[in-house]
Every structure is written in structure tokens, then in C-alpha cells.
Amino acid sequence: MFPSQDSLPTPIGTLDSLMEDGDTSAKPHKVFVAHNLGNRAFLMSVPMHDFHSMSAVANERGANGEPVAQRKLDELHAAKLANYILKGLLSGAIERRTVQKKPTFPALEAVLAKMGGQPYMSMQPIVANIRSSDPRGANLPGSRMITKEDETACFKVMLSQRDILWVVDGQHRRKAMDLVFEFLNGVQSSHRYPKKGSLFPSDSSEVSKEELAVWSECLEVARGFCTVTVEAHLGLNIDQERQLFHDLNNLGKKVEKSLALQFDSSNPINRYIKEVLVDDVLDMDPIEKDIVNWTEDTGQLALKDLVAINAILFLNKSNISGATPLDVEAKKEVATAFWTAVNSIPDFGSPGAKVKTVAAQPVVLKALAKLAFDFAFSRRKSVDSEQNFETLLNGIPKLDYSHENPAWRYYLMTDSERSSAGIAELKSFLPTNDDGANRDLGQFDLQAKLMRFGAKHNDIYPVLADMFRHALQLPSRHEKQLNIDDF
Structure with a gap:
């Protein structure tokens, strides 16, 4: 017999002590104990579904109405991350x-191809705080x-x-999982x-049997095979959470846009530029930055400019965000015909092109891309848009791109000068x-006879x-x- 204390066996202790030590909901988690800059933290790998269940985002307000440790949730950004996670x-x-x-x-491969694959996918670790823990985790059984x-x-x-797991850095990733x-x-x-708000671009609202099996497998891997890496800090107070949030989001250096575009192979327009446009159409390799000194111009376009031009050509937007593989695939043939015509412009892509032709300036190519979109892809196409597009393609190599074309100086002239x-x-x-709109197209150098x-x-x-x-x-x-819709 065990000796008793207060009518209870000694190994069991009091009911209060049992409640303090733990509860029946406790589950084991394998962790590495780290000391990040001297502060104890747990490094965990948790199945994505489990992480979503055991985490939350601290969006409550402080005494004076100020945010505690989070910025305002960006729903659009979370939706983009959700698309990325689903592909993952x-x-x-x-x-x-x-x-x-x-x-x-095969259905798995087909669905992934429809969403747009990429060479590799991974999600950065999420930083969280276990508020119920002591600062060194002494009250957590292990x-x-x-x-x-x-x-x-x-x-x-x-x-x-x-x-x-109160999320300090990663609220948009968690919302994306949601x-x-x-x-x-x-x-x-x-x-x-x-x-x-569907995450899958489908022409039909009905889910086929094959697609249903695909989504079932996605749920299965989220419950076990696909994990989330978590750095869990222990017992941080509000000021510490705020400081950690600030440091994680402000001390890192943002990747330059040109480098990001060079490395990214997930966007279908970016892939089109690298795999089709550069390899098969243009006689140039894109450069990292635009050459400001025209005497050193090699004739090559910067990658960021190619991206911006194609954003207008494919989407009529200023960036390529939101492009889908299906949309790009459907427009690829027309886009290639457009760039073939551009590549036929005299002196385009040749050394010193910026001095020889204004067509070497990206804004001119954006104008041509805008016309191509209006005649080929716009929802408000006119009944003769197909013929207009052919006229555009045939006319692109023949337009007057000389620096001395008086049209560039239209808004600088009087009516008599225009006549x-x-x-x-x-x-x-x-x-x-x-x-009141900006009509300043640029500057014409009278001495050099150059239009910038x-x-x-x-x-x-x-x-x-x-x-x-x-x-x-x-x-x-x-x-x-x-318009076509008028008929």
C-alpha cells in the first residue's frame, strides 16, 4: 500500500496539483531546443493541418486601440499565398x-499543370510564441x-x-492555410x-471524380506528409512580441526586382519570356538593369522591362501578378506574333539601338503592346478587331520610329506649328x-536630335x-x- 496524504495516495497528490501539471488534451511534439541569440526557443516540424488547429493570430487591440503585434491582414496577399500552398x-x-x-x-499532374508548376516549392518557417509557457519552458512537461x-x-x-502557438510572423501564411x-x-x-474566390481555375463549377480524388489526396498530405516548420518562442510578453515582429519584418533586405524576376519561374508570363520569347523570338538576352548611357547601349532590354511590356500585352496591367497558365497558354501564339513583328523593326536589338530608334525605349513597346491587347484580347473588341490586329502586325516594322518624328513633340507645339x-x-x-492630365511625353535634344x-x-x-x-x-x-457584344 502507498502511504496516504489527505486521504489520497502519495504518488497521485492533490487534484489541484494534477490540474497544474497538465490536462488530458496534451499531445507529444518532437522539438529541438535552440537558443536564438541566447533566447530559448523550440524548433518544430508540424503537419500543416495540425499547425492550423493549434495556432492563432494575435490581432487583439491594446489599451489605447493600437495593434499588439500584427499588421492589418491583406486579404489579397493571403489569397495569393493560398494558391501557392495549394500548388505545394x-x-x-x-x-x-x-x-x-x-x-x-495523371489527374494530379494535370491539375498541377493547370495551376502552374515550378521547379521547387517551400514555405519559410513561421515564428510563434507560446504565451502559456514560462520564458524558459520550465512549466511544459517533456x-x-x-x-x-x-x-x-x-x-x-x-x-x-x-x-x-500565437503567430508573430506568418499571419498571412496561416490565413492562406485557412x-x-x-x-x-x-x-x-x-x-x-x-x-x-476559387483557388482552382476551372471552366466548370462541377468537380469531376478525378479532381475530387486529387483534392482528397491534398487533404491527406496536409494531415501528415506536408509539414510546417515553426520557431516557437517561450513566454514572450506583448513588448517582446512587438519587438520580434518589428525585427523580423524590418531588418531583412528586400530582394531587388530584377533579381527576383531572374530567379522566379513560377509566373507563367515570366516562363514565357524565358522559355519562348528569349530563346525562340528575340535576338537578345535580357540584361539585369537598363543602360542609362546611350553611348554604351548594347541593344538589349532589361528583364524588368520585358516583364512590364508583357504584362500589358497579356493582361493590360502594370505587373504580371495574377497571370494564370491557362490564360497565358491561350494568348501565347498571338503574343509571339506580336514580338516577331517587333523584332523586325529596323535597328531593334542592335548595338546603339537607343540612338537609332525610339523603338528601343520600353515605353514605345508598351504602347504597341497596348494596341495588341486592345485588338486581340480586350473584352470590348470591335467587330473588325481581327483585321485591325493584322494591320497592326503588318505596320509595326514600318512605323516612323525616328527621333525627329514631330509627333513626339505634339504637345510642345502651337496649332500653326502642328499644321x-x-x-x-x-x-x-x-x-x-x-x-489637367500629364502630357509631358519627354524631352527632345535639339543638338543631338534625340527624343528621350x-x-x-x-x-x-x-x-x-x-x-x-x-x-x-x-x-x-x-x-x-x-463592339462584338452589341450583336
């Missing part, structure tokens, strides 16, 4: 089949895990439902894709100069596109056209 689960499902030596599942050689492999720590699981669970229960220069008819094609267009491309290229409409006798955008 698809990739993980394919990898798991390989590891388990299971036969390939034990050392020993190898056969009597060496420490890791530690097993018991975390209960009260030991929430969107992914909402999508997967919704698809499984309704067998239909959501009308709005003398033979460009008075441009008036019906161009926006007026009295609406300005840096405000978004203001300039629509006007240049209007000039090209006039030169090619294409319809003015300021006149009402009969």
Missing part, C-alpha cells in the same frame, strides 16, 4: 506517391529522446490545447467549385491638353498608342466603336 500540396501529393512507390496519378548510442536526438514536449482548407473541405462536401509639321490631324486621336521619353510610362504609353493608331489608320479610341 499538389506537389507534395505527387512526391508522397513517389516515396511510397505508388503508381502515378523528456529527452535518446538514440541507441546514448546521444540526445531531440526532446519530446507535451503541448495541450491551452498551449496555443483559405486552402476551406476550399478543400467545401469541394469535398458539395462536389462543386465556389462561384467566387506646318503635318501632324494637325492627330488632334482627333489624342486626348486634350486642358484636362519621360519616366511616367503609365501616362505616356496610351498617348503614343493613339499616335500609332493615327499612323496606321486604325480607329481612334475616342470614337465609339461597334
